[in-house]
Amino acid sequence: MSGKSKTAPIWVAGCMSGTSLDGVDVALLKTDGVSVCGFGDSAFRAYSEAEQAMFRAELGTWQASEALTELIETAHAEALSELDGFELIGFHGQTLAHAPHERRTYQAGDGAVLAEVTSVPVVWDFRSTDVEMGGQGAPLAPFYHHALARYIGAAGPVAFLNLGGVGNLTWVDPRVADPAAPDALLAFDTGPANAPVNDLTRARRGESYDRDGALAAAGQPDMEVVAKGLEHSFFYKMPPKSLDRNDFHDVLDAVSDLSDADAAATLTAFAAASVARAMEHCPTAPVALYVTGGGRHNATLMAMIAAGVDCPVAPVEEVGLDGDMLEAQAFAYLAVRVLRGLPTSSPSTTGVRAAIGGGRVSRPAA
Numbered sequence: 599m600s601g602k603s604k605t606a607p608i609w610v611a612g613c614m615s616g617t618s619l620d621g622v623d624v625a626l627l628k629t630d631g632v633s634v635c636g637f638g639d640s641a642f643r644a645y646s647e648a649e650q651a652m653f654r655a656e657l658g659t660w661q662a663s664e665a666l667t668e669l670i671e672t673a674h675a676e677a678l679s680e681l682d683g684f685e686l687i688g689f690h691g692q693t694l695a696h697a698p699h700e701r702r703t704y705q706a707g708d709g710a711v712l713a714e715v716t717s718v719p720v721v722w723d724f725r726s727t728d729v730e731m732g733g734q735g736a737p738l739a740p741f742y743h744h745a746l747a748r749y750i751g752a753a754g755p756v757a758f759l760n761l762g763g764v765g766n767l768t769w770v771d772p773r774v775a776d777p778a779a780p781d782a783l784l785a786f787d788t789g790p791a792n793a794p795v796n797d798l799t800r801a802r803r804g805e806s807y808d809r810d811g812a813l814a815a816a817g818q819p820d821m822e823v824v825a826k827g828l829e830h831s832f833f834y835k836m837p838p839k840s841l842d843r844n845d846f847h848d849v850l851d852a853v854s855d856l857s858d859a860d861a862a863a864t865l866t867a868f869a870a871a872s873v874a875r876a877m878e879h880c881p882t883a884p885v886a887l888y889v890t891g892g893g894r895h896n897a898t899l900m901a902m903i904a905a906g907v908d909c910p911v912a913p914v915e916e917v918g919l920d921g922d923m924l925e926a927q928a929f930a931y932l933a934v935r936v937l938r939g940l941p942t943s944s945p946s947t948t949g950v951r952a953a954i955g956g957g958r959v960s961r962p963a964a
């Protein structure tokens with residue numbers, strides 16, 4: 599060991615393979631597990647169409663095939679080979695199934711294998727302990743959102759919205775120093791974000807998503823379908839609450855008679871309406887809603903969200919952050935917290951009974 603103090607900041611590589619199934623994001627972060635001390639390079643390793651099909655075939659399963667496991671590990675190793683100078687890896691893996699009410703969640707990919715391949719210690723399996731302890735196991739980025747709110751110097755409560763396959767919202771009060779304190783955070787999944795629109799454009803037009811929201815912009819949302827969608831029991835649950843990628847897949851049936859443009863507009867309006875519903879749970883009005891994740895590139899979705907909430911809505915770039923890499927950075931941050939024995943979730947973020955730290959550590963053989 600070097601003479602460095604245990605709490606000195608280190609460079610960590612965070613990896614996220616998200617519910618949109620588009621690829622692996624990797625990003626370097628310098629952190630001591632409390633503060634954000636610097637951002638570094640990032641890289642993206644896309645999944646090919648054939649690889650995405652392998653994932654879709656195993657969504658909902660609790661044991662990935664050997665071929666899929668190997669693909670996940672190889673894709674992560676390839677993405678990480680683009681980065682230098684990190685001494686720890688935070689590896690989320692790929693969620694294939696998530697059923698917190700059954701106290702189980704499954705992120706495929708073996709961190710011990712990644713540690714051997716990269717010769718760097720890997721923190722992984724971030725969600726299992728939380729669900730075993732009765733939590734939702736998600737979302738986990740909120741503790742990082744808390745560090746970011748302090749990093750950007752927010753003077754009062756702000757909210758972060760991640761628009762991935764599923765959406766998740768974090769309300770954070772940066773004046774509270776400890777993210778595990780009951781009044782620091784409130785976080786939960788909002789509803790479907792990009793997943794239903796992606797599934798629609800793939801099925802009807804062979805396109806993996808509605809680029810810039812152009813298709814939705816050309817249509818008219820069917821607000822009766824949106825209202826019916828909002829009757830789903832999920833929207834009556836109090837937070838914390840979380841979702842599996844395909845929990846709202848049935849909404850595609852409700853738009854089956856609509857034109858491509860009207861169907862896309864309706865699914866986009868549904869995603870925006872679920873964000874508006876979610877904002878009603880904020881303990882106090884945030885000064886701004888900062889949006890991260892690929893959905894912030896969808897101008898139609900962003901305009902519909904802005905029309906439905908009472909505070910300014912802006913991509914996280916407005917405060918100097920990288921919305922394509924924020925979730926990867928989150929798992930770098932959480933990896934250091936796991937190593938330091940600090941909590942990564944709390945009653946206010948996952949509903950777990952007390953603040954706890956999850957995650958397993960795998961070190962390469964000496």
Ligand SMILES: Nc1ncnc2c1ncn2[C@@H]1O[C@H](COP(=O)(O)OP(=O)(O)OP(=O)(O)O)[C@@H](O)[C@H]1O
Nearest residue numbers: 616617618762763764792807809810891892893895
């Ligand atoms: N230019 C764009 N126009 C419209 N939508 C876009 C654009 N770029 C990305 N997206 C959407 O963002 C998605 C990818 O988002 P992101 O990478 O944040 O998801 P993820 O990390 O896989 O998901 P999650 O956060 O749910 O785990 C794409 O599948 C697409 O739906």
Ligand SMILES: CC(=O)N[C@H]1[C@@H]2OC[C@@H](O2)[C@@H](O)[C@@H]1O[C@H](C)C(=O)O
Nearest residue numbers: 693696736737738739762764766925
């Ligand atoms: C079980 C699971 O993988 N959930 C993801 C998913 O994608 C968005 C939303 O649903 C969120 O709950 C979570 O990811 C983010 C990064 C999180 O844990 O904060």
